[in-house]
Amino acid sequence: MTARTRLPGGAAETRGRATRTALLDAAEQLFAERGYAGASLRAITEAAAANLGAVNYHFGSKEGLLWAVISRRVSPVNRERLRLLAECRRAADGGPPDVEAVLRAFVTPVFALRAGGGVNSFVRLAGRMYSEPLPQLPKLHARLFGEVTGLFLDALSEALPGLSRKELWWQLQLVIGTFLHPLLAGPRLAEFTERMCLLDDMDAVADRMIRFAAGGLRAAQAREGAGRARGDGVRKR
Amino acid sequence: MTARTRLPGGAAETRGRATRTALLDAAEQLFAERGYAGASLRAITEAAAANLGAVNYHFGSKEGLLWAVISRRVSPVNRERLRLLAECRRAADGGPPDVEAVLRAFVTPVFALRAGGGVNSFVRLAGRMYSEPLPQLPKLHARLFGEVTGLFLDALSEALPGLSRKELWWQLQLVIGTFLHPLLAGPRLAEFTERMCLLDDMDAVADRMIRFAAGGLRAAQAREGAGRARGDGVRKR
DNA sequence: CTTGCAGTCATACGTTCGTATGATTCTACC
DNA sequence: GGTAGAATCATACGAACGTATGACTGCAAG
Structure with missing residues (x-):
C-alpha cells in the first residue's frame, strides 16, 4: 500500500508502468464515452486487461485516476x-x-x-x-x-x-x-x-x-x- | 400498474399531475447538473418530495423519465x-x-x-x-x-x-x-x-x-x- | 355507505458500484 | 539462490443503484 514514490528502477518499474498506461488509456476512452459516473472501474480495468484493484493501487481512487488521465495530456x-x-x-x-x-x-x-x-x-x-x-x-x-x-x-x-x-x-x-x-x-x-x-x-x-x-x-x-x-x-x- | 391512459377527470388527476410535474422539474435539473448516470432516482424523487416508486409508476423507468423531460420542452x-x-x-x-x-x-x-x-x-x-x-x-x-x-x-x-x-x-x-x-x-x-x-x-x-x-x-x-x-x-x- | 382505482408509500430484491484486504507472483539486487 | 518489495490477484464488504411488489390512502361515482 506504500512505496509508490520510491522507484528502484529496472524492469520491475516497466511492468507497473505498462498497466499504468493501459489503465490511463482505457480510462481516457471510457470516461470520454460514458462520463465519469458512467464509466465503472470494472469496465475500465477489464478494458485495460488489468485487475480491479490496480486502479486503487496505482492511483489511489477513481478520482485519482481521472486527475492522472487529464494531467497526462x-x-x-x-x-x-x-x-x-x-x-x-x-x-x-x-x-x-x-x-x-x-x-x-x-x-x-x-x-x-x-x-x-x-x-x-x-x-x-x-x-x-x-x-x-x-x-x-x-x-x-x-x-x-x-x-x-x-x-x-x-x-x-x-x-x-x-x-x-x-x-x-x-x-x-x-x-x-x-x-x-x-x-x-x-x-x-x-x-x-x-x-x-x-x-x-x-x-x-x-x-x-x-x-x-x-x-x-x-x-x-x-x-x-x-x-x-x-x-x-x-x-x- | 395499468390504466394510466384512462383518465376519469377531476381532482384525482390533478394530484397525479402535480407529482408528475415535480418529478420532471427535479429530473431536468439533476440530469443537467450530474448527467444521466450521475443523477439517481433517489436523489430525483427526494428533490421532488415524491416517493421512490413514483418514477416507475408515472414514467415506467429512468429512461422513460428522461424521454419525458426532453419531450416536454x-x-x-x-x-x-x-x-x-x-x-x-x-x-x-x-x-x-x-x-x-x-x-x-x-x-x-x-x-x-x-x-x-x-x-x-x-x-x-x-x-x-x-x-x-x-x-x-x-x-x-x-x-x-x-x-x-x-x-x-x-x-x-x-x-x-x-x-x-x-x-x-x-x-x-x-x-x-x-x-x-x-x-x-x-x-x-x-x-x-x-x-x-x-x-x-x-x-x-x-x-x-x-x-x-x-x-x-x-x-x-x-x-x-x-x-x-x-x-x-x-x-x- | 360502499365500491373502484389512481396514486402513494414502505419495503425488499438482485445487481453493481468503489474500496479494502490478504495472499500470491514476479523481479531486481545482494 | 534467497530475499525484499513492487505489483497482481481473487475476494469480500457496505453502500447505493434501478426496479418490483403489495398494502395503503384519498377521492369520485353508484
Whole structure:
C-alpha cells in the first residue's frame, strides 16, 4: 500500500508502468464515452486487461485516476500551444499577431492528440470536464490551463484591439464552444441529424473551425467599435 | 400498474399531475447538473418530495423519465422557432432572410426557457444529450429536432448563397457549439478560468452569440467563394 | 355507505458500484 | 539462490443503484 514514490528502477518499474498506461488509456476512452459516473472501474480495468484493484493501487481512487488521465495530456498540449504562439509572434515581427494564426496555435495541439484518424478520446473528455459535477474539477482545470489561456487572451487582445478584457473572455468561450462541440459529439453527430457527415478529414474540420471562429471574433470587434460609436458604421480599426 | 391512459377527470388527476410535474422539474435539473448516470432516482424523487416508486409508476423507468423531460420542452421550442423563422421570411419579403435574424430565431426560444435570471436546466441537459451514451438518444433527437433543423438549414442556405448543403451542416454544428458551450458550462465557467464573469445579462449573452455566429458564417461563405475561385478574392455571388 | 382505482408509500430484491484486504507472483539486487 | 518489495490477484464488504411488489390512502361515482 506504500512505496509508490520510491522507484528502484529496472524492469520491475516497466511492468507497473505498462498497466499504468493501459489503465490511463482505457480510462481516457471510457470516461470520454460514458462520463465519469458512467464509466465503472470494472469496465475500465477489464478494458485495460488489468485487475480491479490496480486502479486503487496505482492511483489511489477513481478520482485519482481521472486527475492522472487529464494531467497526462495537459503538458504536451500546453507546450505545443506555447510553441506555436511564440511562432505567431515571431511571424508578426513585433506587430499584432494574426487572428487565424493564434486560433490555429490554440486548436492544433488538441487535434494532434487524435489517434488513428478518429477524434481522440481526450478531446471529448476535456469537453466533458466543463460539465462534470466533481467539486475539485474547476480548481484543477484552472491550475492546468489557466496560465496558458491567459497568454492566449493576451495575444487575442493584441490581435483584436478595441475589445475589452471581459469581452475577450466571453469571445474565447464562444471560440472554445466552436471547437468543442463538433469534437465532443464526434462520431455520433451524424446520427442526430440523420445525415452522413463523417469526421473524415480532420484538417478540413480544423480549418473550418478556425475560419469560423476568426470571423466571429472580427464581427465582435466590429460591433464593439460600432457600439461605442453609436451606430457610426464600421470603425476605422 | 395499468390504466394510466384512462383518465376519469377531476381532482384525482390533478394530484397525479402535480407529482408528475415535480418529478420532471427535479429530473431536468439533476440530469443537467450530474448527467444521466450521475443523477439517481433517489436523489430525483427526494428533490421532488415524491416517493421512490413514483418514477416507475408515472414514467415506467429512468429512461422513460428522461424521454419525458426532453419531450416536454421540445414542442414549445420548436413552435417558437418556426414562428420566429416565419417572421424572418416575412420581413425579408421574398428575398433571402437576414443571417442574424435566422440565428436569433434559432437561439431565442431556448433562452426563453431560462427561469429566474439563471440558465435554465434544460439547456444544459440538451447540451449533454449530444454526448450521453444512451443508444436510443440520437434517434429521439433526430425525431424531435430533425425537421425544424432542416428548415433552418434551408433558411441559412438562402441567407448564405454559395455554401453547399454539407458545408452548411458543418457550419450549423459550429453555431450550435457557439450557443451550447457557454450555456452548458454555465455558472461554473468563471471558476474554470479564475475570473468573475457571471451570466448576469442573458440578453447581452444572446446578442454576443448571434453576432459571433453570424460573423463565423459570413467568413465561411467568403472562404467558400474564394476557395472555388482559387484565390480570386471575394466571389461575385 | 360502499365500491373502484389512481396514486402513494414502505419495503425488499438482485445487481453493481468503489474500496479494502490478504495472499500470491514476479523481479531486481545482494 | 534467497530475499525484499513492487505489483497482481481473487475476494469480500457496505453502500447505493434501478426496479418490483403489495398494502395503503384519498377521492369520485353508484
